Amino acid sequence: MxxxxxxxxxxxxxxxxxxxxxxxxxxxxxxxxxxxxxxxxxxxxxxxxxNLPAGTASLERNFSSLGNILTKKRNRLGVEKASKLCRVNQTLHKTGEEKVPTSRKRKWFDSINSDENM
Known part of the structure; x- marks a missing residue:
């Protein structure tokens, strides 16, 4: 056109x-x-x-999240419930990332080093 x-x-x-x-x-x-x-x-x-995503990263994150939710022991979940769990999982990860920047997250060995210095 x-x-x-x-x-x-x-x-x-x-x-x-x-x-x-x-x-x-x-x-x-x-x-x-x-x-x-x-x-x-x-x-x-x-x-x-x-409205389509420009890349495949978001799609890969969705499949990864779904793979963690649908396991051998948890294989009877319906499509609707699995979709809702995926959405909850992604929302939790988004809010967690927004609260604490990656560079400021404490590593587990940071607490060990601070205990030794005392």
């Missing part, structure tokens, strides 16, 4: 300016389009593309 040669009723002239395209988030830009002039579901599809 060539946006510059498209019908002016789909996108206003200000939306096609480069400054607008740089300053407005893509989701808002697509939602500002005239929905009646685009194919049905096209805007939702375009917006969903911008």
């Amino acid at each position: 060539d946006l510059h040669n498209s019908d002016a009723s789909v996108f206003s002239e200000t939306m096609l300016l480069e400054s607008s395209m740089r300053s407005i988030p893509p989701q808002k830009w697509w939602r500002a389009a005239n929905q009646n002039k685009l194919p049905k579901g096209f805007t939702e599809f375009a917006v969903s593309l911008f």
Whole structure:
């Protein structure tokens, strides 16, 4: 779809300016389009593309978390309960990381060294 040669009723002239395209988030830009002039579901599809993760790291973290939850002894969990446990696990890890920066975490041997110096 060539946006510059498209019908002016789909996108206003200000939306096609480069400054607008740089300053407005893509989701808002697509939602500002005239929905009646685009194919049905096209805007939702375009917006969903911008919500996809850029890399596979988050997907790998999800599978790792799920692997720790679904074990040989804990194999009867349903999909819904496993998903909820995954979400709880990730939320706990996120809040833990935000509270204490990695560089400031005490190592177990730090307490041993401080005890010896006394």
